[in-house]
Amino acid sequence: MTGGVLVVDFGAQYSQLIARRVREARVWSEIVPYDISIDEVIRREPEGIIFSGGPDSVYSDIAPGVDERIYSLGVPVLGICYGAQLMAASLGGRVEKTGRREYGRTLLAGAGGGDGGGDGGAAGGLAGVFAGWLAAVRATSGAAAGKAVEEAAGGGQAGTVALGAAEVWMSHSDSIVEAPPGFAVLATSQGSPVAAFGDTTRRLLGVQFHPEVSHTSGGQALIERFLFDVCGCFPSWTHVSIIERSVEEIRAKVGDATALCGLSGGVDSAVAAAIVRKAIGSRLTCVFVDTGLLRQGEGDEVRQAFGGLLGDSLVCVDASGEFFAALKGLTDPEKKRQAVGECFIRVFEKAAHEIGNPHFLVQGTLYPDVIESGGGRSGQAAVIKSHHNVGGLPEDLAFELVEPLRMLFKDEVRAVGDELGLPEGIVWRQPFPGPGLAVRVVGEVTQQRVEILRAADAIVGEEIRKAGLYRELWQSFAVLPAVRSVGVMGDQRTYAYPIVIRAVTSDDAMTADWARLPYDIVETISARIIGEVEGVNRVVLDVTSKPPGTIEWE
Secondary structure (H helix, E strand, O other): OOOOEEEEEOOOOOHHHHHHHHHHOOOOEEEEEOOOOHHHHHHHOOOEEEEOOOOOOOOOOOOOOOOHHHHHOOOOEEEEOHHHHHHHHHOOOEEEEEEEEEEEEEEEEEOOOOOHHHOOOOOOHHHHHHHHHHHHHHHHHOOOOHHHHHHHHHOOOOOOOOOOEEEEEEEEEEEEEEOOOOOEEEEEOOOOOOOEEEEOOOOEEEEOOOOOOOOOOOHHHHHHHHHHHHOOOOOOOOHHHHHHHHHHHHHHHHOOOOEEEEOOOOHHHHHHHHHHHHHHHHHEEEEEEEOOOOOOOHHHHHHHHHHHHHHHHEEEEEOHHHHHHHHOOOOOHHHHHHHHHHHHHHHHHHHHHHOOOOOEEEOOOOHHHHHHHHHOOOOOOOOOOOOOOOOOOOOOOOOEEEOOOOOOOHHHHHHHHHHHOOOHHHHOOOOOOOOHHHHOEEOOOOHHHHHHHHHHHHHHHHHHHHOOOOOOOOEEEEEEEOOOEEEEEOOEEEEEEEEEEEEEEOOOOOOEEEOOOOHHHHHHHHHHHHHHOOOEEEEEEOOOOEOOOOOOOO
16 A cells, blocks of 8 residues: 555554554554665655654664665654654764653653754744644643743753743653754753754654653644644545445455455454455355354354345354364463464365355454564564464465455444444454454363353453443453362362453553453452352452553463
């Protein structure tokens, strides 16, 4: 895909968030590795480029960099944190350890930019865009502590003038102490002599703070000013455009061939199936596989929801025996995911043989799946966990993949589902991992453990819905660690499994916060699980956010 904005990833924890913020402004964005070739950048014809932050120092021997010809392409560049430091160091500025590390909320003071790059001070160009943003932020947040403004301005370079201040989020040890030749200093803070700088001629802007995080006042507004006022982007990335573009690409790829879609009943596979069906019609056959690892009543719900929509195009397969056999003896979560991924493919291959051997396999793979499986940066990203439909695929795959959602975040998928008219119960269903309960049994997966977990999980779901919290939570479910503990029930010793309640809030699953469930709900869930589910004598609550944990336990 060409156009839009390239987010150059230097290993930042916020790269995905930057890409999301751009898309929230209805502009296409994609994360690319820092070592992307200049030829590839030119081929993609971006309207703008954003350098992410990163954990390194620009003077480190292993510091990631870019081909410096990128600054001469005539494409606007916004450098954030490490990205700003890299821009400064590459173009003749100075970056140093100042002895004042800034982390957290920091007051940013405007500076009267000099004559750099023909900016004409704060009157126009990048300086005008930045000063206009700063003034707007200050106007909406009120007169933000005049004394603090003076203190912030006092930390800047000689000759700067406080034009206003805003609260921003900083996270750095090195600081830019001198802007490159041709750049105007646009803002300072106590720990950053050059907290923002710009060159109007080349349309290059660097900010030491993080506008992509919610802690920065007006951060999204600054990103949008860069996109629209500097890059000249048009807000064309809409749910309708996503569908139209996907349909066009699928028709071009599939041609007159047939396709098979693995339908799980979740929103991802449902939206993927709906888009492909819109593109190729009855040449798509959907296969629902009962793995034996589904939630309580899920198989019946899927048949009910999709039977009427797909008619004879829906094929249901009971493959629970094959999945439990493939998982027997496995305890390593990566091996479990890979076993499930391969088993799915083998079941699809068998089903395909019975329906005329379609050449294409449709999957509901999402952008976070690709990123966490190590594919977000051309294989350079760390593998957090292999998603069964990405890292778990066998090498001898007989299908060519069609993945219409591969570059979308979950909220975008839901919006597309709404646009396509899918049932609300499907669109807003909480995410469920492809390997199902196999990755919520921590340890070897057995039918007994799955049955215990399924019953406990159903209680969690019932009580969360009853409390009206289902739509507020990203996910809420039960986990069964394959260990047992001593308890007392009915004046007798028990030796049974614990159940973990896991509930999180999130926007896109890349980061998540543990949900503060009311204690009375937790108490009700605990009492019901222990009282109703045989084999459980203890219930605990997981209060870990992501990071450091992941949402799923495996």
